[in-house]
Amino acid sequence: MSKIRRQFLSGLLIAGFFLAWQLICVGFGVSDIVLPSPSQIVATLVHDFTAIWPHAFQTLYTTMLGFVLAIVSGVALGVVVGSSRVAYDVANPLLVGFASIPKVAVVPIFVLWFGAGTVPAVLTAMVTAVFPIVVNVATGLATTEPELEDFMKTLHATRLDRLVNVGLPRTMPYFFASLKVAVTLAFVGAVISETVASNRGIGNLMMIASSNFDVPLVFAGLLILALLGVALYAVFSVIESRVTGWATRGIDLASL
């Protein structure tokens, strides 16, 4: 199927989803306390834009800061863990253990340490996003072909030579695949933390709106989150295809 045709159908599906939602709300006379219609949500978004905007910015800010920290620490940790088969096997159980902790559970600890506000949101975003990065970078490094390792060793390449010339470039497709997942996870982490312990951010906005029974505003927050999430995912997809086109060659040109 051609790219344009697929994009057209995707657009049609999205439009159809909102249209069906609108029709159900109007047709069955659903109360806006239960489920506001898309038109109401958009109206709220426009009307309260100046009130919503600082919260959206705050969430984007904490997410991106947490995400950047996750990339830095994730790559560093991934390089260590992936440096050898042994390191990979030894570290794996601990990594899986940390990765399986529900990240909402760490928010109270961060609040205890740093107080409510921006810092716990950034840190929660970071710890939520870091594990896919660590695991993918480590896997990419640990699965380098043995012949390639031998080839580099017979050239007396140092560990750093091997990492820079073979290991890291080879890991890039894994790394960028993880970034797409990680950026949406960072978002989840930031919003969770804002919901629990902050006076700013979309999470906080939705918390307050729901306690005021301002359901259209809750949904407006949700819509903002979805839009930001899609935008971030799209940005990293484009970067991925630019940087690691060699890994997918012609295939992803068609599927983008």
Add this chain to the structure above:
Amino acid sequence: MSNHAASSTPLVSLQDVLLAYGTGEKRQVILAETNLTINQGDFIALVGPSGCGKSTILKIVSGLVRVTSGAALVKGREVGAAPIRIGMAFQNPTLLPWLTIRDNVMMPLKIVPPFRQQFQKERHRGFRDRVEALLSQVGLAGQGDKHPWQLSGGMLQRASLCRALVHEPELLMLDEPFGALDQFTREELWAIMQDLWMTRRPTVLLVTHDLKEAGYLADRICVMRAKPGRIVEQRDIGFARPRTVETTFSPEFTTLTHDLRAAIVAVRNASKEAA
């Protein structure tokens, strides 16, 4: 036996090499009582049944594997002690998919001294010319800007040979480099390999399953047996160079491959009985 009169120290010398993994019940002897002398400029082929430790000899000589006992000497010193440039090519070309063919071939120059120190200065000048010259010698002129996935298996293997030779190695290790190619491509690459060897004269250690290939390329063929692996026969090959595919149809050549085949069948049966 080899009649190479080693007037000076041989380039490589394996003396009574034993290589084993594990201990006790699980002890596995890969190589035993292995003796091999390689002189400067030799072209040696290792042939033998699967699992006879052909590739292991390559790994010992290039310092990737340490011997359990015995001596592995390069230039009269223990492997790794004497500085020596090594080139390597495998059955799988292992070119880096994110680099162009030119950058792939240039990789050793980026890493191996003394080229390493000049790399930033020379990569767009002298080194580039050097790579182009190599590429055209193997019939890849003008392909330097392509990526590996744009080339056929035979062309990738040519590029892999260039990468193995670009840093002027004293020792060239070839681990079944033509094993995955079709017959005609393989014969083409034999000619290219012979040409590269005759113009540059590296010392070559070739591992192969193909007796014709061994006879075409090598000065000396070492027949190996398995369980445990060892060299059971060495044979000097005197056919005039440059050899051609026609050479391989001469009666002398046919006798050679016939004898080699018989020798390998005999050692296969012997190791089956031993197991």
